[in-house]
Amino acid sequence: MPELPEVETVARDLQRRVAGATILDATVTWDRTIRHPRPPERFATEISGSTIRRVGRRAKTVLLYLEDGRVMTVALRMTGALIVTEAGMPPDPYARVVFRLADGRDLRYRDVRKFGRIGLWSGGGLRSVGAGRGARSRRVAEGSRRYRIGEVFSGHGPEPLARTFTVARFAERLSRRSAKLKTLLLDQSFIAGVGNIYADEALWRARLHPLRAADTLQDHDVKRLHRAVRQVLREGIANRGASFSDYVGADGEPGANAERLAVYRRTEQPCYRCGRPIRRIVVGQRSTHLCPHCQPEPVASAGT
DNA sequence: ACGCCTACCTGCTTGC
């Protein structure tokens, strides 16, 4: 479900609804949801009594900044959702962690497929990551180490909507890679936050074939792709995300962006630009949608 | 670096 626009929507909803709220306690019903600290009882103990200062996002992860400087990370993966419920709502069989808030509401982490992970970290080091080249602190040994939020994102690529993500920077990164564009857009260490939906949408908008090798792009191709990536993400946010099946924002409302997608899950339907049918192929084990006419197949090689 | 595979999980849709 969640790519950058969906996660951003969740984070904004939560900022509005739980910033300032205090967590009384937490109940974990699926242990593996808790990534750190382990065991989950320790997580529950350590989060209890914390007040949420503000809510943000990095890549596809929701960040809940606590008053004491620590940060709770929630990676929703495929089916995770953070939902605020009023007191007295019926229990949710898919709730994996329930945070009871002091005002009587619940903050529920719901996750049908159980892929999502929650962590609680000491603050610090996030800024350098957001800026890009993190110094990556490999130092401390397991056991005695203090887990810092910065380490969680040390391997991530740039935020595509950041001002620092310029065409020049994108061009430089692309020029050093020979991988397929689709694969690279999904690679979180190359660029953070893009997933299967928005990768396909951006490539269609930029008229680039998913199998095109990154280092074969001309300057004008890079410029179009840069603009396309940022546009589809911004439009996704404006529409509160794309919803298939179980994605919802923090207030339980689905997003409206699914109907506005040009290629994703539109196999055999007419391309909005040329009217020819959208095709589905598989790239890197992920289903990939494109218009074969608007996004011409890259030629094998040979200069010509 | 790159590509492919398996694993993690459950539910919904499709086809026989």
Added chain:
DNA sequence: TGCAAGCAGGTAGGCG
């Protein structure tokens, strides 16, 4: 109707 296969927005780890 029933049942099995195929599909799903994500990512980590292993192998060649």
